[in-house]
Amino acid sequence: MAQSAAVATPPPKAKKPEQKAPKRRTASPRRLPYLLIAPAGLLMLGFIAYPVISVFYYSLQNYNVTKPWRNGFAGLDNFTRIFTEDDQFWSTLGFSAQWVFTQVTLQLALGLALALIVNQTFIGRGISRALVFSPWAVSGVLTSTIWILLYNSSTGFSRYLADAGIGDYGTSVLSDTGTVFWAATVTELWRGVPFFAILILADLQSVSKELYEAAAVDGAGRFRQFFHITLPHLRDAIILATLLRGVWEFNNVDLLYTLTGGGPAGETTTLPLYVANTGIEGHDFGYASALTTVAFVILLFCSIVYLRLSKFGGDHK
Amino acid sequence: MTAALVEKKDSAPGNAPRPSSPPPFSARRPKRERAFDDVPRWQIYVPLGIYLLFTLIPFYWMLLFAVRPAGSTSLVPWPMTGEHFSKVWNERSFAVFFQNSMIVGVATLIATTLVALAGGYALARFDFKIKGGFMLALLCSQFIPGALMLVPLFEIFKNLQLINSLVSVVIAETVFQLPLSIILISGFIKNVPVTLEEAAWVDGCSRFKAFCAVVLPLLRPGLIAVGSFAFVHSWNHFLFALMFLSEQDKQTIPVGLNTLIGADSVDLGALAAGGVIAAVPVVIVFAFIQKWLITGFSAGAVKG
Numbered sequence: 001m002a003q004s005a006a007v008a009t010p011p012p013k014a015k016k017p018e019q020k021a022p023k024r025r026t027a028s029p030r031r032l033p034y035l036l037i038a039p040a041g042l043l044m045l046g047f048i049a050y051p052v053i054s055v056f057y058y059s060l061q062n063y064n065v066t067k068p069w070r071n072g073f074a075g076l077d078n079f080t081r082i083f084t085e086d087d088q089f090w091s092t093l094g095f096s097a098q099w100v101f102t103q104v105t106l107q108l109a110l111g112l113a114l115a116l117i118v119n120q121t122f123i124g125r126g127i128s129r130a131l132v133f134s135p136w137a138v139s140g141v142l143t144s145t146i147w148i149l150l151y152n153s154s155t156g157f158s159r160y161l162a163d164a165g166i167g168d169y170g171t172s173v174l175s176d177t178g179t180v181f182w183a184a185t186v187t188e189l190w191r192g193v194p195f196f197a198i199l200i201l202a203d204l205q206s207v208s209k210e211l212y213e214a215a216a217v218d219g220a221g222r223f224r225q226f227f228h229i230t231l232p233h234l235r236d237a238i239i240l241a242t243l244l245r246g247v248w249e250f251n252n253v254d255l256l257y258t259l260t261g262g263g264p265a266g267e268t269t270t271l272p273l274y275v276a277n278t279g280i281e282g283h284d285f286g287y288a289s290a291l292t293t294v295a296f297v298i299l300l301f302c303s304i305v306y307l308r309l310s311k312f313g314g315d316h317k
Numbered sequence: 318m319t320a321a322l323v324e325k326k327d328s329a330p331g332n333a334p335r336p337s338s339p340p341p342f343s344a345r346r347p348k349r350e351r352a353f354d355d356v357p358r359w360q361i362y363v364p365l366g367i368y369l370l371f372t373l374i375p376f377y378w379m380l381l382f383a384v385r386p387a388g389s390t391s392l393v394p395w396p397m398t399g400e401h402f403s404k405v406w407n408e409r410s411f412a413v414f415f416q417n418s419m420i421v422g423v424a425t426l427i428a429t430t431l432v433a434l435a436g437g438y439a440l441a442r443f444d445f446k447i448k449g450g451f452m453l454a455l456l457c458s459q460f461i462p463g464a465l466m467l468v469p470l471f472e473i474f475k476n477l478q479l480i481n482s483l484v485s486v487v488i489a490e491t492v493f494q495l496p497l498s499i500i501l502i503s504g505f506i507k508n509v510p511v512t513l514e515e516a517a518w519v520d521g522c523s524r525f526k527a528f529c530a531v532v533l534p535l536l537r538p539g540l541i542a543v544g545s546f547a548f549v550h551s552w553n554h555f556l557f558a559l560m561f562l563s564e565q566d567k568q569t570i571p572v573g574l575n576t577l578i579g580a581d582s583v584d585l586g587a588l589a590a591g592g593v594i595a596a597v598p599v600v601i602v603f604a605f606i607q608k609w610l611i612t613g614f615s616a617g618a619v620k621g
Contacts, residue, residue: 022537027354031447032439032443032446033439033442033448034439034447035442036435036436036438036443037435037436037439037440039431039432039435039436040432040433040435040436040495041436041451042498043432043488043491043492043495044454044458044492044495044496046473047470047473047488047489047492048458048461048466048492049454050469050473050492051466051469051473052466052469053462054469054472055466055468055469056466058468058469072410087321098352099616110368113364114368117364117365117368118363118365120356120361122358122361122362123511126608128365128369129371129607130603130604131369132365132368132369133603133607133610134372134376134600134603135372135375136603137549137596137599137600137602138553138596138599139552139555139571139595139599139602140553140555141553141554141555141571141574141575141578141595142553142571142595142596144578145379145574145577145578145588145589145591145592145595146375146376146378146379146592147375148583148588149378149379149382149585149588149589149592150374150375150378152585155382155390155585157374157378159390160392190372190375194372196612198610201611202381202611205611214329222356237432244459247459247460250462251462251463251465253556254553254554254555254556254571257555258555258574258575258578265396272441272465274492275462276465276467279467279468280467280468280560285468288465288468289468291465292462292465292466295462295465296460296461296462296465298507299460299462300457300460303460316424
């Protein structure tokens with residue numbers, strides 16, 4: 001209905017006799033965008049920018065609730081402590097790297113496979129999609145809850161396997177340093193793969209069918225179609241998804257905090273978990289802030305390097 | 318899409334692999350049939366079946382523990398009992414946690430959607446001086462570890478006297494949802510042709526009225542994706558509630574669950590029942606939005 005009018009009179013103010021409405025539209029675009037981003041901007045200034053700046057500020061301070069007499073400006077003391085004295089920093093950083101790398105590669109591989117499968121047309125596709133994506137909706141704590149029930153040594157899955165003659169009762173896989181990494185990895189995959197699959201599936205839908213048909217006519221088999229059409233098309237989505245996911249896996253503490261508590265013996269403590277322990281349980285806010293700053297810089301550096309190396313948004317199409 | 322679906326219907330019914338189906342590179346097969354889409358059925362159903370088991374067994378396990386009587390080791394949830402649920406709901410105050418989580422979830426949903434809608438519209442429809450900077454700030458904020466901002470956030474909320482108030486959690490959740498929501502929504506709005514809006518202006522609508530009448534209805538899938546995201550995230554998120562709400566009657570479901578995990582002797586039945594209670598709302602939301610989710614992402618996120 002509105003469209004026909006637009007065609008009739010393209011310039012907005014040509015027809016309307018009363019000035020008010022057009023004037024508001026032509027005059028406001030100066031200030032309107034600022035007004036529109038004001039709520040978001042103010043919230044982010046107050047609750048992201050300001051806290052970030054205070055983290056940087058605290059990182060230069062001795063700020064420990066339990067030792068208030070020592071509080072004050074510390075210069076770079078916290079940072080020299082991190083890099084020269086703190087073995088735990090290096091070990092948690094190493095575990096973080098291992099954790100992020102394992103999660104992102106496995107989630108990408110499985111998520112891509114899953115997306116390709118449920119992108120096919122087959123009977124029961126809708127319900128299958130809903131079911132395999134459902135762990136997406138589940139939180140870190142709930143995921144931990146479920147898998148704690150599964151991993152429980154006396155009533156969990158292993159007990160039934162042992163009863164059936166596979167494996168033995170043993171201890172819980174979560175308290176064994178040899179198995180805890182893979183136990184936690186499988187748990188996080190359960191929740192992480194659907195997210196990846198959803199993102200990739202979303203992008204798969206926009207590949208035009210004609211491309212495949214043309215390729216098929218030219219005699220390209222399924223694998224060549226995959227490597228020459230599907231993968232290049234998914235490129236940017238995959239780069240972005242792996243980056244965001246990597247950052248998220250690095251930063252997230254919900255799952256490991258509730259599943260293993262960072263244990264056994266600090267075996268599954270990521271850097272953010274270490275920071276949370278230092279700052280919140282250890283009350284050493286200054287040192288925790290310095291660790292935060294270091295984590296932030298590492299993350300930013302890795303992200304920039306990753307985007308450069310992967311040539312994100314490059315002209316590949 | 319529909320054409321492929323109809324075409325498939327003819328060849329799909331037998332889920333057994335077609336006996337004559339040749340290896341993919343072979344030229345014996347008629348060319349029309351070798352579209353990428355056309356995969357032997359077992360290559361779909363076998364991996365999908367395995368993945369379905371991996372997805373569903375944990376859910377089944379939780380349901381099983383939640384409904385079978387304490388001490389039972391049966392793998393079949395029969396006879397059923399509600400004892401774990403009533404225990405968790407009443408004695409472990411999950412009724413209160415549930416209500417608090419609902420308040421936080423719905424408030425975050427509304428706040429995030431409204432603020433992101435305004436911001437996303439500005440990014441999609443205007444060029445303004447600080448636009449680049451604003452976009453950069455949105456992207457950069459993704460790299461800031463939420464867990465690491467706890468201390469300064471705690472101090473801010475203490476100064477605002479919002480500790481132990483659900484408002485603090487709603488604000489924190491909203492703020493951390495905003496960047497992605499704004500980027501998503503601006504992507505959706507960009508997909509709505511400007512000419513539609515301009516037509517409405519010519520008809521005498523104000524910008525706001527035109528937006529409500531023309532753009533908003535077309536944004537429905539996007540808004541559902543963003544809103545449900547905000548709800549699910551705030552429903553699930555644990556750390557802010559844990560830190561900012563110290564009184565037990567203000568706590569949310571994930572924190573309640575964590576106290577059950579942390580108990581010295583873990584009551585697995587209660588833990589499972591608590592898990593089911595925590596899962597129900599998000600699963601309902603998920604079932605409802607599932608089909609919009611994928612279109613939502615493809616329209617908003619990936620095209621950015």
